[in-house]
Amino acid sequence: MSIPDASTPDVSDPDAGAPERVADPGAARFARRLWAARELGIVVALALLVLVTVVGNPAFLSPQSLRDLVLGAAVLVVLAVGQTVVIVSRNIDLSVGSVLGLAAFATGKLLSSAPGTPIALVVLLGVGIGALCGAVNGALVAVARVPALVITLGTLYIFRGLDHAWAKGQQVNASDMPRDFLGLGTSTVLGVPVPALVAAAVVLVVGFHLRSYRSGRELYAIGSEPAAARLSGLPVGRRVFTAFVVCGASAGLAGVLHTARFGTVDATAGTGVELQVVAAAVVGGVAIFGGSGSAHGAALGALLLTTIGSSLAVLRINPFWQQAVVGALILAAIGIDRLLVVRAANRLRGRSSHGA
């Protein structure tokens, strides 16, 4: 069973929620340490990448360069964190690229037709459109009870089609939008670009919620054992619906950030980004089966993928290698996850046999 959905408990799948099921507190500590090691692994990979690049070109660590780096990662981080919420519940949202496009164009359109609109309202509109799209996905998945992959593949086409039908070949240009909005994309607070701060805030809020709130924890339970979750009385439908709304809202926010940063929007914004987002989450240790993964892990994955792009450009390596490297990285990431899970399982087995 490899398709993330909330339908069947998957007995053959030991990594669904590996760290969550552990009863023995010592083993739980061990598993937690193992997963901390997994995230540390991304940090180390990131550090190595930066180190190699700096050796090749010391200017890579200049403040301007670092600003560019986090700025470039901001949109993908926001998308990946939203996606994590959905994947953890053993679902997937492939429509995020189209939702981003729709929200980005709406933002641009609003600002060019009513330049006086307060920025807060603009952000609210983008997030609202995203949440609405997410609600459509969530309703279809949770209420009509159909697989998320199919639904969101369908809405990927539909939302993009609506975007094109609305835009009709128009482009909103930087000069059509008020400067203080575009300033959001480039201005900095204490040297950190605003979009990066927004992304960091999203990571913190979503991460904290997933870890510390009941409704967040329940998503992991649903993702590990949907049937058991339902039997034990968890509001599965409502939680999954909310997860999609959160994911859609984050895609909407990413759309606003996209507009602020790039200054020009047409109907193609965010085309094809969905697989990159899933890749970022997977590289960041979010199990595609659901049940495990964290917001900061996904954010690290997104940061790593973006850094690869920048490094290759700075090192002047044939850009054609970039995609191949990303692919290899995804395979390595899921391979390592698997290895960790098998190790954890062996360790647990060992403990319980000692105990018996």
Add this chain to the structure above:
Amino acid sequence: MGRDTRSAGSVSRSALTRWDTSLLAALAAVVVVAGVTVDGFASARNAQFLLLDVVAIALIALPLTLVVITGEIDLSVASTLGLCSAVMGRLWVAGLSLELIVVLVVLLGAVLGAVNAVFVTRFALPSLAVTIGTLAAYRGLAFVVLGDQAVADFPAGWTDAASSGRPVPWALVVVPALAVVFGVVLHATPFGRSLYAMGNNAEAAAFAGLLVARAKFWLFVVSGAVSGLAGVYWTLRFASARADNAAGLELAVVAAVLLGGVSIFGGRGTLLGVLAGVLLLGAVRNALQLADVAADTLNVVTGGLLIASVVVPNAIVLGRDRWRRRRSDRGPR
């Protein structure tokens, strides 16, 4: 979601044949309506255009149907096609004969499929994640092989045979022939029936672990090889070997397979339904294009059909279940 769909899968064993027939009926309706109302739809020339447009999707959908029925998925198909196309261009420039190149390229496809298969069956990794990885990796390698160049000087005899051959382009013979082969394997052999078992019952699948792994292994290999063949077709039809050939086609193929009534959970679906789905999407697209409907509407229609294909049958089953439950609730305890 939920046990409901799962049980629906087995409950509506008879409903699945109905899904086939309703798709075929929808296809017939589209063809008749478009034939009457859209100028230029009902002609042999247009039929050939329509079929040539769906050949690549139809080809790749054949093995993918089997893969999805076992509960796995292969998203790397379009990238495999692209890499095979790039390699085909490279080898042609290097001076190999086309006959040899075609064989090598299909073998390459099989090897790429085997790589997926090793990750999925030997290391027990989720195929969705694995093939998203190889989707990026294979497309990346295609660019490494050919860069942004295009190789276009394939002999006219070969390219014509793919795009306007007499009496028909070869692909229009190969696809039906392969469809029959895959259809027989899936529906008329013990092996085919075992694929449904794998998709349907995780426990039984785990019990028979090794055999499942071997069957899935070969399905991924075949999926790769057929994608390689689709790469040959694509290259010759458009007389252009490029690294970005068929980029993004994976979603169109998956959409066609799902519209054809194959359950994304595995265990359910027929080849006839998938072919009907492929043709339905192709016919709708072709008819709307002839009627000068804009591309954005085509996307909305594709997405709508896809969602309807899962929502409608589910709604029917859910409704029926609810009705039954209400009746049994009223019955004696």
Add this chain to the structure above:
Amino acid sequence: MPQLKRDPRPGLIAIAMAAVLVTAACGGTTRGSEQDDPAAGRATGQANPDAPLAEGLDVAFLPKQVNNPYFTVADGGGKTAVEEFKGSFKEVGPSEASASSQVSYINTLSQQGTDVIVTSANDPNAICGALNSARQAGAKVVTFDSDTKPECRDVFVNQATAEGIARNQVELISEQIGGEGKIAILSATPNATNQNAWIELMRAELAKPEFAKVELVTVAYGNDEDQKSFQETQGLLRSYPDLEGIVSPTTVGVAAAARYLSGSQYKGKVALTGLGTPNQMREFVKDGTVRSFALWKPADLGYLAAFAGAALASGRITGAEGEEFEAGRLGEFTIGAGGVVVLGPPSVFDAENIDQFDF
């Protein structure tokens, strides 16, 4: 679950494969063993320069991608022209820039009996067969912006000669950096035909004594993607801290580079020019990031292409060198070698004149 036994088939398959390989390796079709007939599909027939411009022509514009602002403007120019000669205009095309979907649209247009197909090719080879079969079915084919192989169309309307663009770009950047210093080029994709032709000619131009002190240090490729171009600009400034100027002869590249520069410490210090649209560049011209840049007028390009198509369909021209035709308000044009019509030198936009343009 039925028993699956290990069977001898893989071995048999391997032997069969080997046999096929051996047969295939001996003889067969190799490169150069079969020659294409270069004359296939060339324009034939006699031009009648006095023929009246036909009314009621069906003219279809098939851009690389619909919903692309550049092509929306170009096709708008085509629409104006078609209205002037009383034909019927339509714009069709894929929402993603792929050659395979263009083929499908060409087939549709041919099936609809369109008189004139005006297209910009996503791939010079891939749409060739479809265009030729449309021509056999009676359509006239004009390419604009991006050409196909010459044997697949009747006339190509070129936005500017490669020499004209190269000369213009080198002059602009040299003037902006004061005739001295290191420059880099930010191009589209590494094998975009027109980009590479321009880059070669720019190198030739830079070799001239008047530009002796301008040094081209590297060419970077932004793949005509906004984000990639943005990253490549960063990379350029990282790799060459003493860079004086950037030339980006692609609308996507120059806009992305301008956006990067305007938000960085290099604003106003590193010169930037290239080919861009006034609407995309207005912001950066006004904030001082960019002094001047160039582009042809896409609306004129579409306008000229439509008139070329009408002249072809009316039998006034056949696409042969030396033929002349009139294109409404743009005046007389002469077809050059290889069936190419040139729109003219690019226009230069700066703070003075940019507000007069809206595209």
